[in-house]
Amino acid sequence: MISTVLVANRGEIACRVFRTCRELGIRTVAVHSDADEHALHARVADATVRLPGATPQETYLRGELIVKAAVAAGADAVHPGYGFLSENADFARAVLDAGLVWIGPPPEAIEAMASKTRAKELMGIASLDRVAEADLPVLVKAAAGGGGRGMRVVRQLTDLEAELTAARAEATSAFGDGEVFVEPYVEGGRHVEVQILADTHGTVWALGTRDCSLQRRHQKVIEESPAPSLPDQLAEELGELAIRAARAVAYEGAGTVEFLISPDNKAHFLEMNTRLQVEHPVTEAVFGIDLVALQLRIAEGEPLETDPPTARGHAIEARLYAEDPSHEWTPQTGTLHRLAVPNGVRLDTGYTDGDEIGVHYDPMLAKVVAHAPTRAEALRKLAGALEQATIHGPITNRALLVNSLRHKEFTTAHMDTGFYDRHLPELTKPTPDPHAPLAAALADTHGRSRFGGGGWRNLPSQPQVKRYAMAGEEHEIHYHHTRAGLTAEGVRVIHADAALVVLEVDGVRRKFEVTRYGSDQVYVNTTTLTALPRFPDPTAQLAPGSLLAPMPGTVVRVAEGLAVGAAVKAGDPLLWLEAMKMEHKIMAPVTGQLTALNAVPGQQVQLAALLAVVQPT
Numbered sequence: 001m002i003s004t005v006l007v008a009n010r011g012e013i014a015c016r017v018f019r020t021c022r023e024l025g026i027r028t029v030a031v032h033s034d035a036d037e038h039a040l041h042a043r044v045a046d047a048t049v050r051l052p053g054a055t056p057q058e059t060y061l062r063g064e065l066i067v068k069a070a071v072a073a074g075a076d077a078v079h080p081g082y083g084f085l086s087e088n089a090d091f092a093r094a095v096l097d098a099g100l101v102w103i104g105p106p107p108e109a110i111e112a113m114a115s116k117t118r119a120k121e122l123m124g125i126a127s128l129d130r131v132a133e134a135d136l137p138v139l140v141k142a143a144a145g146g147g148g149r150g151m152r153v154v155r156q157l158t159d160l161e162a163e164l165t166a167a168r169a170e171a172t173s174a175f176g177d178g179e180v181f182v183e184p185y186v187e188g189g190r191h192v193e194v195q196i197l198a199d200t201h202g203t204v205w206a207l208g209t210r211d212c213s214l215q216r217r218h219q220k221v222i223e224e225s226p227a228p229s230l231p232d233q234l235a236e237e238l239g240e241l242a243i244r245a246a247r248a249v250a251y252e253g254a255g256t257v258e259f260l261i262s263p264d265n266k267a268h269f270l271e272m273n274t275r276l277q278v279e280h281p282v283t284e285a286v287f288g289i290d291l292v293a294l295q296l297r298i299a300e301g302e303p304l305e306t307d308p309p310t311a312r313g314h315a316i317e318a319r320l321y322a323e324d325p326s327h328e329w330t331p332q333t334g335t336l337h338r339l340a341v342p343n344g345v346r347l348d349t350g351y352t353d354g355d356e357i358g359v360h361y362d363p364m365l366a367k368v369v370a371h372a373p374t375r376a377e378a379l380r381k382l383a384g385a386l387e388q389a390t391i392h393g394p395i396t397n398r399a400l401l402v403n404s405l406r407h408k409e410f411t412t413a414h415m416d417t418g419f420y421d422r423h424l425p426e427l428t429k430p431t432p433d434p435h436a437p438l439a440a441a442l443a444d445t446h447g448r449s450r451f452g453g454g455g456w457r458n459l460p461s462q463p464q465v466k467r468y469a470m471a472g473e474e475h476e477i478h479y480h481h482t483r484a485g486l487t488a489e490g491v492r493v494i495h496a497d498a499a500l501v502v503l504e505v506d507g508v509r510r511k512f513e514v515t516r517y518g519s520d521q522v523y524v525n526t527t528t529l530t531a532l533p534r535f536p537d538p539t540a541q542l543a544p545g546s547l548l549a550p551m552p553g554t555v556v557r558v559a560e561g562l563a564v565g566a567a568v569k570a571g572d573p574l575l576w577l578e579a580m581k582m583e584h585k586i587m588a589p590v591t592g593q594l595t596a597l598n599a600v601p602g603q604q605v606q607l608a609a610l611l612a613v614v615q616p617t
Contacts, residue, residue: 002026002077002101002300006049006070007041008091009081010060011350011361013276014041017079020292029073031066033059035360040352047073056360060084061176063091067098077101077299079292083174083362086275103299105253105274112249113272135184139218140164142171143179149582150174151218153185166576169556170583186260186268188416191215192227193258194242195283197291197308198251199298205308206239207283213415214404216329217582221397221420222404223279224316225286228375228413234265245272254280254295263416278319278367281346285315285371314375316382318401322363322394326428330550331363331580332394333607337517339393345370345385357394359552359579365396375413379405392515392523403427430471435491436524437475439501439512441466442486444522444531445479446497467532468522474532545590545614553579555603555611566594568614575599575611592617 005021006029007014018028018041030045035056042048049069053059060066063085070078078095080086080103089107096102104110140163142150150171152163164180172178195207211227212220227235242257256277258270280291287309298304322332336355341347349366357363368389370382383405386398404427409415420427445464463478479488486493494502494509501512515523520531542548558575568574568588574597577584588594596613599605 002296004029004046004073004075005077005079005103005296006031006066006073006075007045007079007081008060008063008066009079009084009086010036010039010041012348012364012367013081013083013278013350015044015350016348017081017292018044020290020296024293024296026296029070029075031060031069033360035358038355040350040355049073056358057173058176063088063094066091067094067100070095070100071098075100077103077296079103079295080275082275082278085176087273088176101299103253103295105249105251105255109249109251110274113245113251113255113274137185137187138182139185140167140180140182142167142175143177143181149219150180153218154182166583169578173578183270184268186262188263188418189213189268190227190261190416191220191258191270192230192238192261192267193256193277194238195225195277195280195291196242196246196251196255196257197294197298197304198246198253198255199304200252200301201303203304203306204243204246204251205304206242207287207289207308208311209235209238210279210282212279213417214410214419215417216325216420220279220319221321222316222318222401222410223282224314224375224378225282226311226314230261231265234261234267238267241267241269253298254291260417279317281348281367281369282315282317285346285369286311286313288312313371313373314378315369315371316375316378316405317367317369318382318386318405319364320366320368320386320391320401321397322357322365323397324395325397325400325424326430327550328584330584331359331582332396333357333359333551334394335517336365336393338390338515339366340390341368342385342388345382361580363580365391376411379411387526389526391526392517395528398526399431400427432471433512433525433527435503435505435510436512436527436529437466437468437470437477438479438488438491439503439514439524440468440522440529440531441477441479442488442493442496442501443498443512443514443524444516445481445486465534467534469530469532470527542610543613545592545595545616546610547574547586547589547612547614549577549605549607549609549611550584550586551577551579552607553577553584553605555599555601555605556583557601558597558599562594562597564594564597568592568594577605586611588614590614590616 004027007017021028028045030042030048031051032042033056051059051065078100085091089110092102092107137155140152150167152167154160154163167180168178191212193210198204208225209227210223210225212223214222245257254276256273260268260270284291324330336351336357338353346369370378372378372381383402386402463480466477468475486496492504494504512524522529556576556578570588570591572588573585574588575586592614595615599611
């Protein structure tokens with residue numbers, strides 16, 4: 001019997017495995033980088049072990065140190081989570097050679113399927129050296145991992161070499177393996193996968209289908225089970241193919257077989273992920289199971305039931321990211337002051353209130369999962385929960401998720417992997433509450449008046465004025481103190497204190513919950529505002545064409561031949577930053593002449609650092 005499990009991972013998946021272990025009475029061990037010393041997964045484990053590393057990104061790739069940590073901590077089993085070393089056969093062997101239980105498939109099965117290149121060879125897919133103009137478009141992918149890292153769509157052969165270089169760099173950073181391969185890119189396809197579970201006694205379950213078509217940068221954003229609008233015969237065929245793939249490599253444990261379904265409902269094999277998937281909670285919800293508990297049971301040699309459980313209802317998962325979808329999906333950093341969702345939905349996260357969102361790892365904050373008898377009910381439940389969630393901290397994709405879940409193309413199950421390519425502008429169009437700045441001003445005034453500031457005056461006076469930034473625009477708020485209380489044009493102030501403002505507009509009363517952090521960050525319901533000084537600083541202006549770092553990160557390369565004096569066009573890539581395990585292209589903001597270049601490869605830059613200046617022409 002397993003008594004102590006070390007999770008060779010971090011963040012949300014480590015916390016999720018620990019949760020099941022606690023329920024089963026199994027002790028837990030966490031490993032952490034220096035950057036993760038105070039991370040939630042390190043705080044909730046029974047024991048922790050620090051892993052040294054040249055960079056935080058590579059720490060969790062140090063397999064030999066993780067095995068030593070497991071032995072030193074008295075663990076008798078290792079769970080790899082997903083990403084990092086979860087599909088590394090050498091790591092699995094090292095765990096087994098140390099006399100520990102490996103909670104995953106045999107190393108031989110990992111070797112047969114976890115490397116996408118070897119899996120593609122088994123399936124007869126074209127290799128890189130045979131790509132020609134007729135094959136376009138193609139998809140460049142990392143061989144050793146998933147999660148969208150090291151993935152690029154190539155539509156012109158002249159772009160292939162540059163995209164291969166970028167993909168190899170990302171793959172090396174994320175998985176310690178820079179091998180990449182090329183496969184056909186199916187336009188208008190749906191990403192559908194099958195969850196499998198196999199024991200050591202020959203039983204293999206196919207646990208329905210999942211649709212993961214809504215993706216950004218080839219990384220899934222919204223997933224659901226079962227895949228909607230999929231012909232029953234095709235769903236059955238996918239299940240049979242998944243079971244056949246598992247049996248072909250003597251698979252054990254949890255895994256996923258992924259397919260791309262073309263518009264004419266033809267299935268194209270993508271890969272087999274020999275690990276637990278990020279989206280596994282939707283399958284758990286539909287089948288009423290705990291996949292991690294079943295992984296542990298299989299690792300202990302226990303058999304599965306002959307037949308899998310029966311599916312019930314529909315489940316949808318949304319990944320909440322600290323990123324700005326309206327600006328090239330730029331990752332965001334800072335303090336996560338508060339994260340809470342309404343009751344009735346599942347929240348899987350690796351963060352808690354007050355944690356810092358750094359630059360070293362994936363920007364996913366949490367996964368929110370809704371289960372209901374029908375798809376329509378699950379959609380409404382999840383969209384409502386996200387809309388009502390309290391998220392105080394960096395910019396997130398919350399609005400994008402809510403709008404996606406309510407978009408007609410998605411509600412009618414006519415989506416495909418190009419959904420965001422078509423609809424991103426409309427899904428990210430700001431819709432701030434026009435009364436939020438007034439509510440913020442009234443709450444702030446009340447809070448300050450308790451300590452001697454503000455208050456009504458006996459003589460007529462000029463209105464009180466406050467300024468806020470909201471959704472990229474500045475708002476100047478005017479209001480008065482009177483004997484009757486606070487007043488503002490166009491509304492009736494029913495109540496105002498530091499935390500709650502009630503306004504009546506055209507006979508309708510609305511409540512505004514107000515929360516302030518520090519001197520300038522204000523949250524009014526789900527709207528984020530920044531308090532501005534009454535009088536703007538005239539010296540705080542940047543030169544036109546200034547290019548600032550959108551996040552802290554490392555300059556990995558500069559465009560070939562780029563130098564001060566060069567002519568550039570708006571949108572030209574000037575340099576690349578690496579942050580949160582991905583490369584981010586920094587482009588010229590305007591057409592003109594490069595008059596300053598303050599970035600060199602290997603340089604660490606902070607948020608809003610001046611990288612370059614392009615003098616407009």
